[in-house]
Amino acid sequence: MSGLYVHTPFCRTRCIYCDFNAYAGCERLVGPYGRALLEELQAPTVFKPGSATEVWARSTVFTTVYFGGGNPALLGPYLTATLKQATADGRIAPDAEVSLELNPEDAEAELLESLLASGFNRLSLGWQVLDDAILAQLCRRHDSEAALASLPAARAAGFKSVNIDLIFGLPGQTSLGWRSTLERAVAAGPDHISTYSLTIEPGTPLAKLVEGSGAQWRLPAEDETARMYEEARDILARAGFEHYEISNFARPGHRCRHNINYWQGGDYLGIGAGAHSHHHGLRWWCRLAPEDFIDNADRVQGFEELDDKQRLSERIFLGLRMIEGVDPGEIKRDLGLCPEHVYSSILKRLRSDGMMIHGPKLALTSMGLPLADAVMTDFM
Amino acid sequence: MKLEHIRNFCIVAHIDHGKSTLADRLLEVTETVSSRDMVEQVLDRMDLERERGITIKAQAVKLDYRAKNGREYILNLIDTPGHVDFTYEVSRSLAACEGALLVVDASQGVEAQTVANANLAVEGGLEVVPVINKIDLPGAEPDRVKRELEDGLGIDASEAVSVSAKTGEGAKEVLEAIVNLMPPPTGEPDGPLRALVFDSAYDPYRGVVVFVRLVDGTIKKRDKIQMMATGRVAEVEEVGVFSPDMKSVDRLSAGEVGYVFAGIKDVQEIKVGDTLTGAKKIAAEPLPGYEDAKPMVFCGIFPVEGGEYTNLREALDKLKLNDAALNFEPENSTALGFGFRCGFLGLLHLEIIKERLEREYELDLLATAPSVAYKLLMTDGTEKLIRNPSDYPNAGVERIEEPFIAATIVTPPEYMGAVMELCQARRGQPGNVTYLSETRAQIDYSLPLSEVVLDFYDVLKSRTRGYASLDYEYDGYRESDLVKLDILLTGKPVDAFSAIVSRDRAYDRGKLLVEKLRKVIPRQMFEVPIQAAIGGRIIARETVKAKRKDVTAKCYGGDISRKRKLLERQKEGKKRMKQVGQVTIPQDAFLEILKVEE
Numbered sequence: 001m002s003g004l005y006v007h008t009p010f011c012r013t014r015c016i017y018c019d020f021n022a023y024a025g026c027e028r029l030v031g032p033y034g035r036a037l038l039e040e041l042q043a044p045t046v047f048k049p050g051s052a053t054e055v056w057a058r059s060t061v062f063t064t065v066y067f068g069g070g071n072p073a074l075l076g077p078y079l080t081a082t083l084k085q086a087t088a089d090g091r092i093a094p095d096a097e098v099s100l101e102l103n104p105e106d107a108e109a110e111l112l113e114s115l116l117a118s119g120f121n122r123l124s125l126g127w128q129v130l131d132d133a134i135l136a137q138l139c140r141r142h143d144s145e146a147a148l149a150s151l152p153a154a155r156a157a158g159f160k161s162v163n164i165d166l167i168f169g170l171p172g173q174t175s176l177g178w179r180s181t182l183e184r185a186v187a188a189g190p191d192h193i194s195t196y197s198l199t200i201e202p203g204t205p206l207a208k209l210v211e212g213s214g215a216q217w218r219l220p221a222e223d224e225t226a227r228m229y230e231e232a233r234d235i236l237a238r239a240g241f242e243h244y245e246i247s248n249f250a251r252p253g254h255r256c257r258h259n260i261n262y263w264q265g266g267d268y269l270g271i272g273a274g275a276h277s278h279h280h281g282l283r284w285w286c287r288l289a290p291e292d293f294i295d296n297a298d299r300v301q302g303f304e305e306l307d308d309k310q311r312l313s314e315r316i317f318l319g320l321r322m323i324e325g326v327d328p329g330e331i332k333r334d335l336g337l338c339p340e341h342v343y344s345s346i347l348k349r350l351r352s353d354g355m356m357i358h359g360p361k362l363a364l365t366s367m368g369l370p371l372a373d374a375v376m377t378d379f380m
Numbered sequence: 381m382k383l384e385h386i387r388n389f390c391i392v393a394h395i396d397h398g399k400s401t402l403a404d405r406l407l408e409v410t411e412t413v414s415s416r417d418m419v420e421q422v423l424d425r426m427d428l429e430r431e432r433g434i435t436i437k438a439q440a441v442k443l444d445y446r447a448k449n450g451r452e453y454i455l456n457l458i459d460t461p462g463h464v465d466f467t468y469e470v471s472r473s474l475a476a477c478e479g480a481l482l483v484v485d486a487s488q489g490v491e492a493q494t495v496a497n498a499n500l501a502v503e504g505g506l507e508v509v510p511v512i513n514k515i516d517l518p519g520a521e522p523d524r525v526k527r528e529l530e531d532g533l534g535i536d537a538s539e540a541v542s543v544s545a546k547t548g549e550g551a552k553e554v555l556e557a558i559v560n561l562m563p564p565p566t567g568e569p570d571g572p573l574r575a576l577v578f579d580s581a582y583d584p585y586r587g588v589v590v591f592v593r594l595v596d597g598t599i600k601k602r603d604k605i606q607m608m609a610t611g612r613v614a615e616v617e618e619v620g621v622f623s624p625d626m627k628s629v630d631r632l633s634a635g636e637v638g639y640v641f642a643g644i645k646d647v648q649e650i651k652v653g654d655t656l657t658g659a660k661k662i663a664a665e666p667l668p669g670y671e672d673a674k675p676m677v678f679c680g681i682f683p684v685e686g687g688e689y690t691n692l693r694e695a696l697d698k699l700k701l702n703d704a705a706l707n708f709e710p711e712n713s714t715a716l717g718f719g720f721r722c723g724f725l726g727l728l729h730l731e732i733i734k735e736r737l738e739r740e741y742e743l744d745l746l747a748t749a750p751s752v753a754y755k756l757l758m759t760d761g762t763e764k765l766i767r768n769p770s771d772y773p774n775a776g777v778e779r780i781e782e783p784f785i786a787a788t789i790v791t792p793p794e795y796m797g798a799v800m801e802l803c804q805a806r807r808g809q810p811g812n813v814t815y816l817s818e819t820r821a822q823i824d825y826s827l828p829l830s831e832v833v834l835d836f837y838d839v840l841k842s843r844t845r846g847y848a849s850l851d852y853e854y855d856g857y858r859e860s861d862l863v864k865l866d867i868l869l870t871g872k873p874v875d876a877f878s879a880i881v882s883r884d885r886a887y888d889r890g891k892l893l894v895e896k897l898r899k900v901i902p903r904q905m906f907e908v909p910i911q912a913a914i915g916g917r918i919i920a921r922e923t924v925k926a927k928r929k930d931v932t933a934k935c936y937g938g939d940i941s942r943k944r945k946l947l948e949r950q951k952e953g954k955k956r957m958k959q960v961g962q963v964t965i966p967q968d969a970f971l972e973i974l975k976v977e978e
Binding site: 313 | 903905906925927928929930931932938939940941943944946947948950951954
């Protein structure tokens with residue numbers, strides 16, 4: 001299984017909490033960037049020319065595709081052109097999952113229909129929260145009405161798998177407000193819901209605001225955020241969503257295969273500014289600035305070769321994000337290292353502490369899930 | 381040189397009253413140091429001494445001076461350490477002199493260390509010559525200061541010399557006063573050798589250099605000498621004088637000050653206060669006053685990173701080469717791992733050693749709260765001395781004694797109330813109150829040393845806006861009503877947090893400590909109860925709630941490297957904390973314990 005990720009580093013405006021590789025006001029770069037994407041897709045730059053990795057990057061057939069950003073809709077004609085070219089080159093499996101991130105304000109019939117026609121079959125809608133005051137405070141360009149309207153629009157265009165992205169732990173957000181967002185989101189009938197706990201990224205405008213004294217920027221207390229997470233798990237379970245990854249819930253048959261591939265330590269090719277790739281313990285990433293990505297024939301900015309110990313710890317910390325966990329036997333087959341052996345005392349402690357389950361798989365308990373990072377740290 | 385042309389003197393003063401600056405001027409005026417080589421505080425050779433404006437090691441320097449009477453004199457200046465921790469060294473330095481310059485700041489007046497040093501000098505039979513310094517400053521009140529010296533200390537100030545050590549004004553008059561007012565040394569140049577060891581230092585190439593003042597006899601190269609207290613015999617390799625760098629001479633004789641190299645490799649073999657004599661012609665009596673330097677304050681010093689233990693041991697070994705008063709033994713704390721229980725002369729000594737370890741040896745250290753040595757009288761009639769609160773036995777203690785100090789505090793009268801309140805709160809017993817002048821009062825207090833080792837000096841300073849000064853001397857052991865206070869995390873005592881405190885205040889102290897710890901111990905995977913206990917009885921409890929959430933949202937676009945770095949950083953942060961059982965304690969917690977001011 002291999003995944004293809006295509007990054008769009010453009011936004012109309014930047015959200016105050018975002019530290020992804022995305023830039024506002026770069027419309028003039030869209031054309032050159034789109035052409036660079038097409039070029040890169042046909043002959044991906046790999047940091048080790050002539051290697052097995054290069055052969056893989058140039059010939060593998062992708063079973064999942066994910067267009068993320070930024071805002072992929074800003075690619076205009078290049079959005080569908082990129083997918084069409086990859087399909088024409090035989091790089092996309094016929095039954096591939098092909099996802100696209102879309103902001104509610106862009107969910108218009110014409111675009112949606114052309115997306116579906118060019119091969120996209122899964123949408124991820126960035127609702128964030130159904131609270132207009134908070135949306136405005138975060139400088140999002142949509143309101144809850146636009147969010148709620150985007151789902152029927154996707155259905156009308158024919159999308160059979162739709163995700164809704166939600167955020168909790170936002171400044172000004174309460175448990176009560178979060179519950180209302182969840183319940184209305186469930187009622188709208190999506191196939192998948194992601195609930196991301198807000199991370200305050202250093203250097204973002206939000207980081208400065210929450211450090212300031214403004215009462216409207218006060219973050220909910222740790223206990224409150226923990227409660228929000230519990231509520232999401234309760235409400236979504238009752239509504240028939242399976243909790244399959246720390247932040248992700250899906251109706252049967254709608255798990256995001258692309259993201260699962262990340263958690264399982266799979267191979268993926270990332271194309272576009274700042275996009276990351278991974279193949280058998282080799283990881284490399286493209287130049288971060290869109291101009292640099294466009295202008296340089298060699299688009300790789302950096303790489304790392306993971307040693308066995310790093311691969312092992314990654315497989316575990318990524319695998320622990322999956323609710324079903326990770327099979328130590330599988331890791332041993334892939335890496336020749338046995339987690340139960342390497343981490344025997346840590347595993348013993350985490351199990352007796354009730355953070356990890358007793359069983360053949362390495363998995364977090366309900367108690368361990370909200371503390372995943374603290375647990376994962378033990379495997380570093 | 382005839383004895384009557386020699387003067388051996390020291391300079392004593394309260395901190396910052398200008399002792400080192402005056403020494404600089406005397407070196408300049410006598411052209412002992414050329415102006416080209418002149419730096420500030422010539423005699424303070426360690427960076428730390430210059431930075432802090434204190435003298436840690438004694439130094440000596442020979443000044444050649446032609447007096448107004450036309451005769452040539454040798455003036456040996458013995459620079460003494462200026463802090464209560466080093467009182468024993470000060471007294472040995474004083475014993476090497478016949479006279480003392482008592483430097484007093486013309487605007488500050490008499491301070492606690494002025495009192496203490498003046499008393500030491502007078503008790504040692506020295507001729508005290510007051511020097512009123514900083515007379516060039518606008519606030520100078522030399523007449524008031526003279527009155528304080530006469531009324532408060534009973535020192536004749538009629539021949540006090542007024543100087544500005546900064547400008548050099550009066551420096552020549554100081555030299556004349558030394559020649560005219562201080563007596564020359566007395567001794568038997570032809571008698572058996574008796575030389576007082578007033579300090580020693582370690583030279584990595586040549587071994588131990590012994591600082592001596594000859595009282596009787598002579599000493600020269602290839603003489604066989606013997607240390608009277610330790611009995612060690614050695615052969616002299618070189619003798620010399622400080623001018624101010626070491627300069628070898630053929631011989632040193634009675635009345636003179638200089639140095640001796642005798643192939644001694646370990647500073648432990650040469651004790652300050654000991655008497656050197658001839659191995660073949662042994663003196664009948666050693667010079668009086670030898671004592672072993674006794675550590676009074678103890679604390680555990682632990683490397684933050686367990687792997688630094690060996691480096692810490694090597695660093696301590698090296699410092700000990702030059703500091704006979706420092707002692708240490710391995711300590712294994714369940715909370716802090718392997719480290720050393722170190723004994724110091726006092727708090728400043730502790731601070732200096734810790735700072736030198738961190739600065740000169742680049743070690744990252746954790747020090748536990750300083751403690752004193754308690755004497756336990758057991759029900760079975762035996763006696764135990766414990767230097768670490770965690771060694772306090774669970775049973776069998778009949779009574780407990782702790783060291784006391786006789787403190788001298790000098791303060792403007794308006795702060796007397798504040799000073800007495802503080803001393804009272806620290807279990808002090810008041811002694812005499814003496815008015816040195818209308819603006820300065822001297823208050824004597826008997827205080828348990830343990831009440832002084834943590835933050836007494838800082839609090840005293842802050843409650844008197846910096847005006848009060850403190851000096852003290854050790855005053856023996858006395859019985860106190862003390863208990864061991866334990867701090868328990870998740871039900872288990874943490875040895876590094878144990879303390880021995882007065883029974884009356886154990887409850888308040890316990891409550892305060894658990895409150896502070898609750899604030900500095902981060903949430904863990906579990907609820908962490910923090911308890912304070914006396915004996916088996918819990919007297920206070922707080923709880924650090926369990927961590928509820930610690931999870932990052934996503935790894936965007938497959939950027940796993942970033943996620944890994946994040947977790948690695950988190951791990952790194954955790955590594956810098958101490959793992960005590962299941963509980964991770966940040967270093968702050970150990971520092972917080974040190975700040976006990978209620």
